Structure formats: structure tokens, C-alpha cells
Amino acid sequence: MKTVRSKRTLGAVTPEDFVKLEQLRRMQAIALWLLVAMAVVFAVSFGLQGRFVWAGYVRAASEGGMVGAIADWFAVTALFRRPLGLPIPHTNLIAGKKDEIGEGLGSFIEENFLADEVVHERLSTISGARISGTWLQEPVNAKKVTGFAAQAGIAGLTVLSDADVQDLLESLIREHVIDPPWSSTIGRVTEQLLEAGHHHALIDIVADHAEQWLVTHPESFNALVSSRMPSWVPSIANRFIDDRAHKEVVKFVRAVRDNEQHPFREAANRFLHDLTHDLQSKPQLQEQVEQFKEEIFDSPRIRTIVESTWNSARASLTAMLEDEHSELRARMTRAVTDFGRRLLDDPTLQYKIDVWVMTAVEHLVHTYRHDLAQVVTETVYRWDASEAAEKIELQVGKDLQFIRINGTVVGSIAGVTIYTIATLIHTLVG
Template structure:
């Protein structure tokens, strides 16, 4: 574009020379001379104006030239303020966000083939990066600190007592009693020899074997009958005894200091055990290795389930207008809060970036962005100057000269 503008200036200069030489022989060339002369003036004037923005014309330190380099910092501050006041204003952000349904568009995008897989791959990459950066010792110390603060340090007695009391009051223990009785009955039926051997070992050696078998069979049958009745009769005395035991236990856990102290001592003994800490460390290492393996494999069950979950979420977003509205409102509130809180910081990024630029670099960057359009100013100046020169000379010849008697 600079070459085009310069070529047009050269063309006007050639026209001026030719018309100036031959205007005495061909009077009409005076009009061409006036047009070319005005075109050269307009081209030179606009060349000076455009060049003065980015550098000193012809390298001469003329005042009020090389404006971009001299005013770089002020331009950066003004640009940052302009963005802050006009693009990051509360009403502008709110109106823009209210015009779009980001949730619906996200749902449509996730539902399209391949997009859920891309999101799954991105999430897996982030998770892999986090797992790679995390140090085992740091994770163990953090986990131990959190567990100790929220699990070990609080007293367990009152908490377990209240939980047991609520559990018994709601009758939830009845199902466990039935389950336990059923499992015991099943074991007794399937393993009579083990039960018989357990009883026979307690009888004296002088008791005959036939008596042993009779006692074993009799007690085994009674045991099966007993647990069967416990499981099938809600009012069985054994169930009432269990309920009473749990009620007493819940009360003692809440109010009996000796039981609470025993529980606390047992808790600290367990959690301070080196075996427990070693088990926790090995558990984390095994879990991390398994996670890394599944995240690295695109065909792993974890990655496949993640992709399916994202596709389902996309379908729900696209179809459920209520869910769309809730997510859009949540996103709008978050964005508006972030913009209102960090508006100045965001605009300051622009100002700081421009200020860090080298002065010549800044001028070149801006010239590359708008320079093409600025060259049109030089071209238009050449054309307008030619027309103006022609018009002025024509008026002078047709109006002023006759009046002056020339």
C-alpha cells in the first residue's frame, strides 16, 4: 500500500513535469498541471501526517512527530481505561450475558460427535498433570492433617452415642438384626461339622462319642431354630435385649466418661499406629497408579464412563430449560462478580503490556494493524488534492481572470 501511494505521487510528479513543459504549446495542459500540482501537494501533506504518527519524517526531529513512540505509555493507559469503561462496564457485561444461553450451546456442543471425547481427554490431561506434580509425602501429610483435624481430634463418644441413639430410635437396627440372624442361620446350616467340632471340644474326654454326636446335633438344631425365630419374630426377646443393649450403649457413649476415655484411647492407638500410616501411604500409591493407568488409556472404563457422562450431561442441558436457566444464572453471577472485582486489573493488563513494549516495537505493531488503512489516506489525499487543484485553477481561469481583465 505504501508502494501504491508512492507510485501515485510519482505519477502526479510526471504529469506535472510534462504538462509544465508543454503547456505553452497546448494550453489545456495548464489544467493537467494544476491537477497534478494539487495532487502532489495533497500526497505530500498526507504522507507527512501519516508518517508523523509512527516516526520522524525523513529522520528529522520535527516537533509533534513520532507520536506513537512518544505517547506510548499514555496510549496504553487510555486504551486500558477505554476497555474498562466501555467493554467491562456492569450493564454491558450483564446485557451481553443475558442475550446468550451458554448452557444450551454447551449442551449442543457436547452432544456433537467427538466433542465429549475431547473434553474427557482434556480433563484426563489435567488430572494426569496434577497426579504427576503431587508429591506422595505432601499428599500423605495433607491427608493426615485433614483426617486428624476433622476425624481424630473431635471426641467420638458423644457423636457415636447420638448416632446410635438416632439409629435405634428410627428402628434401623431391626434390619441389621434380621440380616445377621439370617447369615448365622445360613452358616449353621452349611457348616454343621464346624459347629459340632466347636461344641465337642468343650466336653470332657470321658464322654462317649455317641453322646458327643447327640449333644452336637441337639444343640445345633436348637441354635438353628433360635436364630431362625430371631430373624422371623419382631417381638422375640433376643431382639428386645439387643435393642436395650444398644440404647444403654448410646446413653453411656454420651454421658459415661470412663467409656469415652476408653474409646478415645483406642482411637488414638489405632491412628497413631505405624501400620495404619504405612497402609494409608500404600493405599494412596496404589490408587494413584491405578488412576494414572486409567487416565492414560483412552479405552479404559474410567475414560469411557467420563465420555458417556459428558454426553448425557449435554443432552440434559439441551433438553432441560430449567437446568439451562439455573446454569446461565450461576455463570452470569460468577462472571459479573469476577468482572466487577477484577475489572481494573483486567484493564491494567492492557496498559502494562503496552508500557512494556519497546517504543519502536510499539509503533511498528500499531502501524502493522492500521497502516494499510492509513495508506488509503495518502491515496485519497492525492486524488482530492488533484480535484481541488483542478477546481481552484478552473475557477481562477473561468471566473477570476475575466473579472480581473487578464
């Protein structure tokens, strides 16, 4: 449905448009009153030219001014509409030639603004990396970038469907964690740890904590030993056995902790080496590990783990992104500032980024130059013919009114000049 607009507003919608419309109307009024003034002067001088010589010159000047004003009014008006509504040929040019204007404008932009040499010359004179580095180093700008990234992150978290994310995480965990065989991987990793000697530190930690627990909780250990004794053993014997066993166990744990050559360490070392070999070579043990894995990570349990992990991660991440003073946003701001500083201090990085941007932009412009120009052409195609004429008149109409004013002045000069020359010739001949 065609939008109905008042011809008096020329489609003005923004405050800037109405300012231009007011300036256009003011210049139109000046040109019109100048024409009216010429007509009044002509009428008066025409009546006086038989009595006063100078009146003839004034009449000629005013007559030429009227002719010039009317001719230029016709020329200016013919660009945008039909003068006086008359179907005069070659008028209403912009509306009639709208599509041709769009094609010409698109072609002009393609050949003059998007040409390869123009784009290359322009890009080679600026360093986007240096400009970006200077801009990013300002704390206010770095916070703006962080804020924009935070809002984008929040929007992404809001738009994402929980079910879709959970399905994706579940499929990824199953594909990359659950489905691949564990036994061989565990065997290889354990073998590497053993070769690096990391199991000694683990034995030290276990022995140290075991000693601390035994010393701190002797009653728990004694109760464990007593529970294994027959009921007919006297209580005094139980206490003796408990104390003796506790002392021997503490002594054993301390010996394991303090003696790197303790037989237990050697036995543990042999056991771990045998276990790593069996995990990589014995099918029965491998099958047991895989069954144990499946029992732990059955499908409902994976879904619960994924759901809990995603909900916690999303809630925490959203809260940190929303809080302007959170540690995450502070780190993001520092990272942006540091990146800006590096852009300024590292010429090699500047050069790489500038070359990359130049290459990418030149490739995009070269590849899609016609498509970019076609956007202008198609936009003009979609305009209503009268709307296009109004848009252009609103933008340039004020300046075109000077043509009418200049036509009035030039016409006056031409009129009085022609009259003077003709009078002079007539006088000389006569």
C-alpha cells in the same frame, strides 16, 4: 536488553503479520509510483505548456498531484517516524505520544466497553445456560469436557506430593475418626439400630450361616468338642458325645433362626440394650473401648493404612482417567450430557444460572473495571516507543496509504481546478 528488529519487517513475527506487511509494501509502492508518474507528467507538460494550451492544464494537474502526494506522505510518515530522519516538530507522533495513547485507549475501553449499562445490556441479550446446554448435548463436546477434566485430574494427581497428601489424610483421620471418643458414638448408633429392629436381621443372618457351617463341617465341630474331653474317656464315648452335642447345637441354632420369640433372642436383645447403656454411661467401659481403639490405630499403623489407601486410590483413579473407554470417563460424559439436557429443558435452572452469571460478571466488571482497563494502559507503557509505532503501522499502515493515493488524486483535481479558474478569470479580465 532491547530486541533488535529489522525496520523493514515492522516487528512481524506471525504468518498473518507478514501477509499484512506484504500488503503494506504493495500499497506503499503504488503510492510511490503514482508520485513518480506525476513528476514525469509534470516535467513533460512543463516543457510543452508554451506550445500547447492543454499542456498548462496537465502541468497544473500533475503539480497539484505531486503537492498532495508529498503532503500526505509527510502526514502519514509523521505518525510513525521522523520524515527523512529530520527532527521536525510534531512528527514521530505515535512513539512520542505512546503513553498518552495507552492512557486514552484504557480510558476509552473503561468508559465505553466496560460501563455498567453496556455490560448489563449485552448480558441480558444472551442466555449462557441455553448456549452451554446446546453445546454440551453434542457427544463430541461432552467428550471434550470429560477429556479436559480427566487431564486436569491427572495433572493434579501428578503434582500432588504423596507425603503431603498422606500427612493431610492422616491428620484428618486422626482428627475426625481416631481422636473423638468412640464409646458414646457406638452406644448411640447401636441404640438407634436396636430401636429400628435391625439387630433381628443380624441374628437371622448369623443363625443361618452358623447352621450351614455346622451341617457342612460336622468333623470340625466334633474335633472341637473332643479336644475338651478328658483323655481317659473312651473314643466310643467321645463319638457319642460329639454326635449328640452336634445335633443339639444344630437344633438350637435352627430354633433361634425360626422362632422370633426364642429366649436366646430375648437374652441377646437385653444384652445389647445393656451394652448400649453402659457404653454411654460407664467410664470404665468407655476407657476400655478407647484403649482398644488406640491399640488398633497406633501411629505407625495409621501411616501404613493411609499410605496403602492413597497409593491404591491414586493408581486406580489415574488408570481410569487415562483410559478413554473406562467406566469412570463414560459416566462423566453421560453426566455432562445429562446436565446439558437439563439446561435446555429446565427454564427455571436456565434463569437461575443466567442471573447468577450476570450478577457475578457485573459485580466483577464493576469492581475491577479500572483494573481491567489499566491492563491495556500498562501494556502500552511497557512497549518500546519504536516498537509501538511499528505494531500500529503494521496493522493500519496499508489503509493509510490510501490517504497518499487519494491526496495525489485530489491534489490533481484541485490543481487543474484552480488553474482553470485562474485562466478563466485572467481571460475575462484581459
